[in-house]
Amino acid sequence: MSDEPRFSDSFLISIREAGSVLLTTHRSPDGDAVGSSLAAAHMLEALGKNVVVWIPSGVPGPYAFLPGTDGVHVGEPPPGPFDVTLVVDTSEPGLLEGDLPGPDVCGKVLVLDHHLSGGTLGDEVVRVEVAATGELVWELAGLLGLAPSGDFAICVYVAILTDTGMFRYDLTSPESHRIAARCLELGVRPYEVARHVYESYPAAYLSVWAELLGTVHLDLDGTFATLVVPPDLLSRHGVSEEALEEVVGYPRGIEGVEVAALIRRKADGRVRVSLRSTGRVNVAELASHFGGGGHFGAAGCDFPPGTDLSEARRRLASVLGEKLGR
Ligand SMILES: [Mn+2]
Known part of the structure; x- marks a missing residue:
């Protein structure tokens, strides 16, 4: 793992200075895509920004219990304009569900991701050694000086839980567990989450x-x-x-x-x-x-x-x- 800082000054300044932020993610959104989008929304709202989460096909059933789902914008992109668009869990334009609107609507495009790709969407923080984009959102919140809320924690927890395959896959790190442990301290109840995410399918x-x-x-x-x-x-x-x-x-x-x-x-x-x-x-x-x-x-x-x-x-x-x- 590299010791250089994951977040460039320009990335952090763009976030700090933005008054309005559009958040979006890849198609067929999974737990990390939805969890990271909603976690980032809670974080940015706590910083007083106007935030819209745009998931064109909506939040899939297993993640619809997450706080913030009700406010998710579905279908065509929201009108904007936004100062910043933050794309989470992909940096590949072709993997987005809807095309990003033009720069007049999106403003500056930033990316938080952990996939290898040749994509070039914007100012990117892509760390392939990290098990879930949710871990990057957690780190970003700390860099922005935010104390994590319960709503933020449950979204990050779902991101990590699902992308580590319930803490099984190889990229599961001590940091994955440390963040998950903090989430439990903030009120996340593992079985309640597991019931929604893994044990609520139709017969x-x-x-x-x-x-x-x-x-x-x-x-x-x-x-x-x-x-x-x-x-x-x-x-x-x-x-x-x-x-x-x-x-x-x-x-x-x-x-x-x-x-x-x-x-x-x-x-x-x-x-x-x-x-x-x-x-x-x-x-x-x-x-x-x-x-x-x-x-x-x-x-x-x-x-x-x-x-x-x-x-x-x-x-x-x-x-x-x-x-x-x-
Ligand atoms: Mn992911």
Whole structure:
């Protein structure tokens, strides 16, 4: 980890001097995206700024209990203008759900993120060694001289809880736990949060998972596990894509598995592959063979329309087989 300060003076001055701030994040917002956006909103409001959180598709159900959700602006961008736009949890323009309005509306664009990317949205604080963007928001609040509130703490806690996979993934650090511990001291109740985030899914999800887990296929001597989503699975059970979010964790958990994949056809006909690693194989690199990308442990790629789902699996297995020497 580098000892140089994470936040440049110009970044801090831009935040301090802003009277109005637009906050936004990436599409398919996860717990870190929503938690970091709302935590930053609580922080900036405590500093007396006018803040709008813009999440075009709204806050997904599991995070809707977080304080500040009611004020989130959905749909088209808010009219503004804003002095500063702070983008959290991505620095990749293509991963935003809606295009940022022009500089006349956005003002100066700042980024807080922990993903490797070639993106160039604005003045960026990107730290790939940090487990969650929420940790950067926590640090920023301290640099701005703020004592964390309970509302701020619960948003940061959800960001860290979800992006560390419940404190399991490799980037989980002593600092992740220290911040989480402070959040508990500020009133966060772990089971209450877990109930909302992980234990509030519709009963239909179990039927979806039961059917999907039955498609598990092991290749490469049991090191590559895939699930293939039947074409009408979601519509038959009346659920959205959210039902598929965590399910790839099951094949990853099989003893001996190095890489797990969830393969499905998207509405536009392309084949979407979500990849997860158990620690030895860099799945971002695997995904990059097919024009995708992501993290070492979690990545994704698309195959063009017309690709058969089982053909996508074979092509992945062939590249992975070379990497694994199988
Ligand atoms: Mn994140």
